Amino acid sequence: xxxxxxxxxxxxxxxxxxxxxxxxxxxxxxxxxxxxxxxxxxxxxxxxxxxxxxxxxxxxxxxxxxxxxxxxxxxxxxxxxxxxxxxxxxxxxxxxxxxxxxxxxxxxxxxxxxxxxxxxxxxxxxxxxxxxxxxxxxxxxxxxxxxxxxxxxxxxxxxxxxxxxxxxxxxxxxxxxxxxxxxxxxxxxxxxxxxxxxxxxxxxxxxxxxxxxxxxxxxxxxxxxxxxxxxxxxxxxxxxxxxxxxxxxxxxxxxxxxxxxxxxxxxxx
Amino acid sequence: xxxxxxxxxxxxxxxxxxxxxxxxxxxxxxxxxxxxxxxxxxxxxxxxxxxxxxxxxxxxxxxxxxxxxxxxxxxxxxxxxxxxxxxxxxxxxxxxxxxxxxxxxxxxxxxxxxxxxxxxxxxxxxxxxxxxxxxxxxxxxxxxxxxxxxxxxxxxxxxxxxxxxxxxxxxxxxxxxxxxxxxxxxxxxxxxxxxxxxxxxxxxxxxxxxxxxxxxxxxxxxxxxxxxxxxxxxxxxxxxxxxxxxxxxxxxxxxxxxxxxxxxxxxxxxxxxxxxxxxxxxxxxxxxxxxxxxxxxxxxxxxxxxxxxxxxxxxxxxxxxxxxxxxxxxxxxxxxxxxxxxxxxxxxxxxxxxxxxxxxxxxxxxxxxxxxxxxxxxxxxxxxxxxxxxxxxxxxxxxx
Numbered sequence: 001x002x003x004x005x006x007x008x009x010x011x012x013x014x015x016x017x018x019x020x021x022x023x024x025x026x027x028x029x030x031x032x033x034x035x036x037x038x039x040x041x042x043x044x045x046x047x048x049x050x051x052x053x054x055x056x057x058x059x060x061x062x063x064x065x066x067x068x069x070x071x072x073x074x075x076x077x078x079x080x081x082x083x084x085x086x087x088x089x090x091x092x093x094x095x096x097x098x099x100x101x102x103x104x105x106x107x108x109x110x111x112x113x114x115x116x117x118x119x120x121x122x123x124x125x126x127x128x129x130x131x132x133x134x135x136x137x138x139x140x141x142x143x144x145x146x147x148x149x150x151x152x153x154x155x156x157x158x159x160x161x162x163x164x165x166x167x168x169x170x171x172x173x174x175x176x177x178x179x180x181x182x183x184x185x186x187x188x189x190x191x192x193x194x195x196x197x198x199x200x201x202x203x204x205x206x207x208x209x210x211x212x213x214x215x216x217x218x219x220x221x222x223x224x225x226x227x228x229x230x231x232x233x234x235x236x237x238x239x240x241x242x243x244x245x246x247x248x249x250x251x252x253x254x255x256x257x258x259x260x261x262x263x264x265x266x267x268x269x
Numbered sequence: 270x271x272x273x274x275x276x277x278x279x280x281x282x283x284x285x286x287x288x289x290x291x292x293x294x295x296x297x298x299x300x301x302x303x304x305x306x307x308x309x310x311x312x313x314x315x316x317x318x319x320x321x322x323x324x325x326x327x328x329x330x331x332x333x334x335x336x337x338x339x340x341x342x343x344x345x346x347x348x349x350x351x352x353x354x355x356x357x358x359x360x361x362x363x364x365x366x367x368x369x370x371x372x373x374x375x376x377x378x379x380x381x382x383x384x385x386x387x388x389x390x391x392x393x394x395x396x397x398x399x400x401x402x403x404x405x406x407x408x409x410x411x412x413x414x415x416x417x418x419x420x421x422x423x424x425x426x427x428x429x430x431x432x433x434x435x436x437x438x439x440x441x442x443x444x445x446x447x448x449x450x451x452x453x454x455x456x457x458x459x460x461x462x463x464x465x466x467x468x469x470x471x472x473x474x475x476x477x478x479x480x481x482x483x484x485x486x487x488x489x490x491x492x493x494x495x496x497x498x499x500x501x502x503x504x505x506x507x508x509x510x511x512x513x514x515x516x517x518x519x520x521x522x523x524x525x526x527x528x529x530x531x532x533x534x535x536x537x538x539x540x541x542x543x544x545x546x547x548x549x550x551x552x553x554x555x556x557x558x559x560x561x562x563x564x565x566x567x568x569x570x571x572x573x574x575x576x577x578x579x580x581x582x583x584x585x586x587x588x589x590x591x592x593x594x595x596x597x598x599x600x601x602x603x604x605x606x607x608x609x610x611x612x613x614x615x616x617x618x619x620x621x622x623x624x625x626x627x628x629x630x631x632x633x634x635x636x637x638x639x640x641x642x643x644x645x646x647x648x649x650x651x652x653x654x655x656x657x658x659x660x661x662x663x664x665x666x667x668x669x
Binding site: 134135137138164165169172173176177179180181182183184187188190 | 297405406409410411412413414552553554555556557561564565568572
């Protein structure tokens with residue numbers, strides 16, 4: 001995997017890229033995991049060229065000042081697809097990234113081939129409250145881990161959500177930047193776009209939804225609702241897994257995502 | 270030196286074991302804890318205390334704005350200010366609110382302050398604030414827009430007061446076809462503006478450039494204030510002038526007793542009520558609320574130089590988190606610190622936490638009679654008035 005800079009829609013952003021084969025666009029969550037190259041991505045990169053950009057405002061990616069809402073992020077990735085010359089591409093997104101993927105696939109259905117959505121935010125299911133990730137503050141890191149993981153003592157929990165006081169300035173700045181960039185598009189309405197639900201029936205991508213059974217940030221009914229709204233969608237629920245699905249159950253996510261994406265490649269051939 | 274009595278109007282009747290069951294006094298603190306019987310008299314009692322400040326010879330009174338919390342019960346400082354316009358004749362009424370980004374359209378703020386300025390005979394000081402971190406949770410206003418909204422709303426309000434209407438205002442956040450505020454303020458071109466800050470250079474430059482007054486956000490270690498006011502003076506120097514003392518306001522809890530021992534004995538329990546019950550949650554910093562640089566700086570100083578880290582009375586004394594003692598002691602401490610700070614407006618919090626009314630009034634009286642005259646002598650008011658405030662410095666330059 002290599003990380004480089006490129007310009008997308010006038011914004012200078014960092015992009016991690018690795019593997020070989022047909023492209024797969026990976027859109028990261030509020031944790032900004034794109035540049036970390038999780039096990040799931042290296043697994044998928046065995047037969048795909050995985051392109052994982054850092055959203056504007058994350059890491060060293062610039063241009064957040066012209067991102068005002070989730071639609072701007074969808075436009076940003078449409079520009080990336082144009083720049084890469086992709087008429088159609090498979091897209092995988094986690095949480096915030098899944099939301100962006102849906103906004104893309106609903107607005108430009110012909111541009112998205114197959115789609116994998118892991119624990120995605122983006123809609124609101126009345127009476128099923130989402131946890132407030134912006135209320136996870138200093139000194140409450142343990143609560144945050146308990147919200148994000150089925151097992152808050154999972155070895156990666158403390159890496160994903162470290163004790164803020166223990167961070168050096170650079171890592172703390174990265175964390176604060178990631179939260180600020182997320183808040184910019186997701187503060188209000190909280191983690192959803194009221195227009196999206198009405199647009200989702202336009203999605204033509206064959207879609208796999210992967211959810212953690214114990215997700216407290218976006219509980220399973222969100223996955224169920226999306227499975228109803230997206231015309232060709234299938235929901236897989238992973239046991240003993242919370243919202244940080246890419247970290248807590250990487251093997252289950254990899255197998256499900258790989259199977260879904262390979263089925264698409266086989267159909268195309 | 271000018272003397273102001275500042276009031277938070279806190280909730281005084283929290284249960285003793287409050288902090289065992291609640292980790293915040295803000296945003297999520299259940300309003301079922303409000304006891305209508307006990308609390309209904311608060312407002313009139315607190316207003317009486319501010320009226321008393323006028324009788325005692327204070328130059329002004331200050332009200333402030335907070336929402337959905339037990340620390341300060343003035344979601345609308347303008348309502349309290351309105352009452353004060355009718356109950357006082359002489360004092361300045363400094364409104365250290367209105368949290369501009371919370372109001373859409375912010376022309377409402379321009380209208381209300383102009384009303385109050387007329388109702389008070391031109392005694393209003395118009396604070397303009399970004400709003401505390403918790404308010405962004407309570408209003409669901411996007412904290413990533415806080416600074417932009419503030420500067421845009423500020424511009425809109427200052428234009429509403431100073432520019433002939435009707436005119437059109439098209440900003441990023443506020444788009445108003447006809448701005449034409451009636452009434453206009455009595456003070457011309459506009460009531461004096463105060464802006465509080467935690468020490469970010471962006472805010473200081475904003476204030477210094479417009480020759481507004483700066484007020485340090487309280488409850489930090491005295492060394493933190495000394496650094497902050499030093500930086501503000503430098504910001505004014507960068508604009509080519511020397512900071513006027515009345516461009517700097519120092520806000521501190523103050524308690525004057527008969528003797529040092531009596532003062533501490535009378536005051537201490539109220540300090541701990543304030544610190545343990547009312548402060549937790551105040552420092553909530555929603556994402557994007559400040560620049561990353563400022564966020565890092567505040568993050569580190571809240572850890573080391575803020576009231577939330579105070580555990581013992583020795584900590585209180587060492588950091589001067591409150592100025593407490595006999596009249597001599599309070600005078601000496603304030604004189605010593607202000608020698609370096611150079612603030613021309615002293616804003617005292619004389620009622621703190623669950624301090625009952627009679628104690629707060631006795632404190633104010635002792636301060637006014639035995640400390641204020643000596644401080645006034647030690648820090649005489651400058652012969653020159655503070656510099657003329659300039660809402661639109663760049664446009665003035667262009668016109669010249």
